[in-house]
Amino acid sequence: MSELVTGEAVALELRPARLPSRALAVLLDLAVAVAVYVAVTIALVASTSSLDGAAQTALTIATFVLVLVGGPIAVETLSHGRSLGKMACGLRVVRDDGGPIRFRHSLVRGLIGVIEILMTFGVIACIASLVSARGRRLGDVFAGTLVVRERVPFSSGGFMPPPPPWLAGRFSGLDLSAVPDDLWLAVRQYLTRAGQLDSRVGWAMAERLAADVAARTGAPVPREVPPPAYLAAVLQERQARETRRAFGGASTGEGAAPVEPTAPVVPVVPVAPASTAPPPVPPGSPSVPPSVPSSQDRPEVSRHVPPGGRSGTGFVPPA
Known part of the structure; x- marks a missing residue:
């Protein structure tokens, strides 16, 4: 794990690529570059057969430089540090501060890579990667770059511990x-x-x-x-x-207790009061005729409630 601090005081945790993954990426890049070089060389030999030997030698050297040296430099510059082999292995070339590389970084890495990778068959590059704490070869040291891993192993993050x-x-x-x-x-x-x-x-x-x-x-x-x-x-x-x-319940507010449903209200039908008997009249009063029948001879009192809502008095005049 390599921790870098940017200008905004943000710590970046970068995972430097190790020698096996870097060697596999370089082998894939070399296989593609050699295949393109062979195809271009065959096409040039077939098209320049009429030229003399010196011209053919000059074209061969130019093809070697353009394909095996200029090709990787252009690819790394345009892809911001991701060649075909590095994309397959999940690697990327970045600056020491974690930023994307530019043309000058790719140029220095490519020129030194001709010596430590092509001319020595990768022996110097392997020794430098094993000695370096972050697995950098000489091209990375002089260019100020670092090869990091983009695809990191999956970790079971995202689990929130429950409260006590x-x-x-x-x-x-x-x-x-x-x-x-x-x-x-x-x-x-x-x-x-x-x-x-x-x-x-x-x-x-x-x-x-x-x-x-x-x-x-x-x-x-x-x-x-x-x-x-x-x-x-x-x-x-x-x-x-x-x-x-x-x-x-959608009606429950933030932090409020749920509202209990209330019982349905049963409508109360008003009941008309029962008819009451007339108030007692003192004996000897002249307003009461002497021929008022008794309660046994009195006809049945109608309990019909008038439309106005008042009940009757139940008094029936004498016959």
Whole structure:
């Protein structure tokens, strides 16, 4: 692992390519270059058979230089460090600071590669790669380049550790509506890569993220809760609320308890009061005729309710 620091103070973790993968990439590039060189040479010999020997020798040298030296330089320059062999092996040539190479880098690598690869059959290049800590040959040392691996082995990142069980439901009353989405994304990325970070760097990052989340929620981080556990618990609470909002009830607000359905209201039909008997009249009153029949001889009182909604008095005048 090679760690580089850019001008913005960003640490880049580059995986230098080792000798076996680089040797395989060089063999593939040489096989393609030799095949093109042979085809071009046959075409030139067939088309320049009428020339003298000196001209044919000059054309042969020019073809060698253009195909076996200029060809790899042009390919690396145009593809930004990815020749056919390096693409097949998942490699790339970059600068020491991690940036893409330019023509001058490819030119220095190609010219020195003629000596350490073509003329010595790769012996010098192999020795230099074994001695170098980052597997660089002489062309890489003089050009200021590095061959790195683009395809890295798959690691089971993306797994977020769950919060401790004693924090279950601890932050159910927090107001998470003011926390922006980019802060949630930063918390998720930290939790998925917490196991790959340095302990001190990871702890400092967790404290900073926890302080940002607490500032948006308006509640400080409890002292007894570690910052990584706080972030995991708060993120789990947000995911639980999103799940309830999506599947459990659309009317439930952020951080609010679900509303219980109320019982249906049964309409009450008003009942007319029963007819009451007339108030008792004191004996000897002149307003009561003496021939008023008794309650046994009185006809049946109609209990019909008038359309106005009032009940009758039940008094029937004497016959």
